[in-house]
Amino acid sequence: HHQANDSRRSNSDNPRYPPADFESLNANTETKQSHIFSLARSDIMAQALGFAYRMAVPAAIGIAVVQSSIYDVKGGSRAVIFDRMSGVKDAVINEGTHFLVPWLQKSIVFDVRTKPRNIATTTGSKDLQMVSLTLRVLHRPEVQALPKIYQNLGQDYDERVLPSIGNEVLKSIVAQFDAAELITQREAVSQRISSDLRKRAAEFNIALEDVSITHMTFGREFTKAVEQKQIAQQDAERARFIVEKAEQERQANVIRAEGEAESAETISKAIAKNGDGLVQIRKIEAARDIAATLSSNPNVAYLPSGGKGGNQMLLNVGRP
Incomplete structure (x- = not known):
């Protein structure tokens, strides 16, 4: 131990090993360690990405299989299943979500609501x-x-x-x-x-x-014939109306004439039985009607005669 200390002391005192070289050596060592850590980190990330890629493909396939095995039958619809092995199945699928075997089976959806045509x-x-x-x-x-x-x-x-x-x-x-x-x-x-x-x-x-x-x-010919027939029917209806109207007027005249004849006969019988008293009554009634009419006309003056049985005069005093 004393020899090692002496050796380090002698090396530090030796001008061939300056203190700066030791600092540079330490810096290089740290750089190498950092590079090694970076390589290790990159390798770990690459392995993780590779694993994720290897798992993504089966996961995507699994999701696709699940999606292809699910189908929906909407409201107002029904479905039938076609099987590649057995053909069209007899069952009718109602509304809702259902499952089938991908690739082996296929759903065919029908709209069962009432439609116009x-x-x-x-x-x-x-x-x-x-x-x-x-x-x-x-x-x-x-x-x-x-x-x-x-x-x-x-x-x-x-x-x-x-x-x-x-x-x-x-x-x-x-x-x-x-x-x-x-x-x-x-x-x-x-x-x-x-x-x-x-x-x-x-x-x-x-x-x-x-x-x-x-x-x-x-067709055009039939349509024209129908129009002409309708016109003829309208003309016939109009003529029938005119005839019926004339017949009604004739009947009214006959009834009126019969009434006048009966009235004349009644008057004749009354005159024969009672003398001219009825005639005088009718004259009085006629004179009364004339007087009522003339009284409303300011242009006509009535001049009675002075003697018995004289003639009365009507004087028109209006302007010509």
């Missing part, structure tokens, strides 16, 4: 008049038959079925009526179309809630 066609009537009709149909699929509908028709079942059977029924029913009957018996025609179309749609497991004719037009 218009069917238009042009066809001939019984009297060979061209008629253009538009039919409005409210339809929905039969829920319990969804697997069969998907197997036979697919999700676009309404596009495949309704236009075809709609035109078929329209042409069949319209051909049984004349053009005029289609107008006057429109309600009966609509009921016939509705009944036949419901039966045809039921064969494809489609329920029809309502069927009605919304538009009906005819």
Whole structure:
């Protein structure tokens, strides 16, 4: 120990080992240690990142598998399951969240709410008049038959079925009526179309809630003929009114004449029985009416005669 101290003392006293070299040696040692620590830290981080990367791929695959195995059936919808091994399953899936086997199974969702559809066609009537009709149909699929509908028709079942059977029924029913009957018996025609179309749609497991004719037009010639017929009917109604009015006036004149004849006969009988007393009464009544009329006219003056049986005079004092 004393020898080591002496050696360090002799080295420090030796000019070949100055004190500055020891400080530089210590600084280099610290730098090397810091570099070693940095390398160790980088290696640890690289290992951690590698581990995270190796775990991320299986985790992503697991999440994707879970997501693909979950499906939702929204309100107003139903679903059927297609299995790659056994085909379309008979069960109908109700609303809610459900699970399936990814890749092996697939869900097919149907909208089971009532939907409108218009069917238009042009066809001939019984009297060979061209008629253009538009039919409005409210339809929905039969829920319990969804697997069969998907197997036979697919999700676009309404596009495949309704236009075809709609035109078929329209042409069949319209051909049984004349053009005029289609107008006057429109309600009966609509009921016939509705009944036949419901039966045809039921064969494809489609329920029809309502069927009605919304538009009906005819060819130009028939439309013109109908207009002329309406004009003729209006003219006939007008002529009938004139005739009825003339007949009523004639009957009124007859009744009036009969009344006057009866009145004259009654007066004659009264004169024959009572003398001219009735005539004098009528003269008095007539004179009273004339006096009442003249009294309201300031331009007429009444001049009675002075003698018995003389003539009275009416003097017009008004300006010419």
